Amino acid sequence: METQAKTLLRLQDVCCGYGGAEVVHKVSFSVAEGEKLCILGANGCGKTTLLRAICGLLAYTGSITAQGTEVRGTRRRALARKIALMSQGAAADFDYTVYDTVLMGRYAHSRGLLGDIDAAGRDAAADCLRRCGLWELRDRLVTRLSGGQLQRVFLARTFAQDPAVILLDEPTSHLDLKYQLELVDLLRDWAARPGRAVVGVLHDISLALRLADTLVLMKEGRVLDHLPAGRLQPTQLQAVYGVDVASYMRQALGYFSP
């Protein structure tokens, strides 16, 4: 049963930015099958910029390969079968049903001139609906859902896309704690299947630690450290965020201690 974990995503000396201003400098790391990697860093350290480069939304120098294929120059449809992005910016402005929205996740797998989605694709979408607890809501309009429900719909759509790597760009930042935990648990379950990995940017450190088994610490566009989540030291967090995060958290918890 023992198999060598495959590398799903590899970054080598990646630099990128906006309009000539380089935000990310020479970032290298790789993500193996089954890995859940979270990038920690203060605002403006280049986390989101890096994610945008990984999913082909932003030009970069260096190399980013997804399952061995260079992201730059890969057709969108092929890239979407390898990498999906779930971001906080997603909104639903048009009256689609939950089912139709999740089915759109199959766009990258659709065929022919008309973009038909076959029976297997519909089954996959229905399966994702069930897994995310949305089956009962499938005929509801996405414009009428609560923020937590809507985010679950987008998660189900991301699952339906069936990529190898899911990128998270602070998808939980405006949700109640209950929904945040729910989302993280659904992602952990998803990543447990073979050939999958998650790369996340989560604002909430405790949530990131709940999801991640690997951490990349970033500061000012560079990787400070790349370590297993269990080895994170308070001093490292202080170096990244510039405040004593650990004692802040202890203090916060102290409110509930007898």
Added chain:
Amino acid sequence: MGRLQRPGPGTRRGRFGRGPGLRALALAAAALAALMLAAGVGSVPVSPADIARVLAHRLLGTPLPADFSPILEGLVLNIRLPRAALAFGVGAAAAVGGTVMQSVLKNPLASPYGLGVSSGAGLAAALMIVSGLAGGALGSLALPAAALAGGLAAAGAAMALAGRLDRGLSNNTIILTGMVLSLFLNALMSTLSAANPEYSQRILLWQLGSFSGRGWDAAAIVWAVTAVCTAAFWAMGRALDVMTFGEEQALSMGLELRRTKAVLIVLVAALTGTAVAFAGVIGFVDLIAPHVVRRFFGARHRVVLPMAALLGGGFMALCDLAGRTLASPSEIPVGSITALIGAPFFIYVYFAGRKRG
């Protein structure tokens, strides 16, 4: 895992009953009724049965009754029907163009006229009128042809400019360049009109839009272009669906956004340019029809596009009917009618929808 029964197309149970089938049929019937009404009502009323007889006579060769007035036949065939058909076609074109632009730009207030098409067509038409080329030796199609060319040129210029400013062709860039170019071209046209007061009345009338005095050739061209473009949009329906979730989402879902957007916009420009060339700039249908259709049929483009065509066509035919009968013998510009009915209706639909949310 067993095969799953798909929960049917457009299921919106608990809100609108089962599927869009019945409602689609009702809308198609209403659109046909509007067309018949538009062809039938007037100083000489013609019954739907008589319209059908004339049509059958022309198309299938069935004989007309012996006492059937040839004047009535001529009235139906050469005046009423082509006019109603043109109004229907232009309404359908506007509604379909509006549907696509709203989705492409992810903006509920987007309009196909915003691409600069109408301003370019207007300026070209004004130039033709002022130079005396319109309606002269070049024939009745010269003015529409020039207007279409002007509209396409303006849209092309707007898109080229947008592409230069922003390689990603983002929505705000398209909206802004279209708007700025429209204002610029409109200013040119106003200047032209002011400098040639003897033509300003005609330029203004062209601007307001009308279906009067057009023959079958105009109706046939508009119908053909509308049919081809609508079919193309329908084929790209899934891409349009994906686009409504925003550019970043659409890209990461696998859509070649830039290329798709460019194709859609070129088609919308051709569609709108053709409609404007024959009927002038008639607003509001492009804005209203997609909203109304989405409220009753959901947002899926495979459903919305044909339904918007029916609604926009039927509505425009009725507006033209109102325009030519309410103040008969003088005509109220059809653009005024669409705005008079459309504005309050739009506010009602839009805000009623808000409240329910």
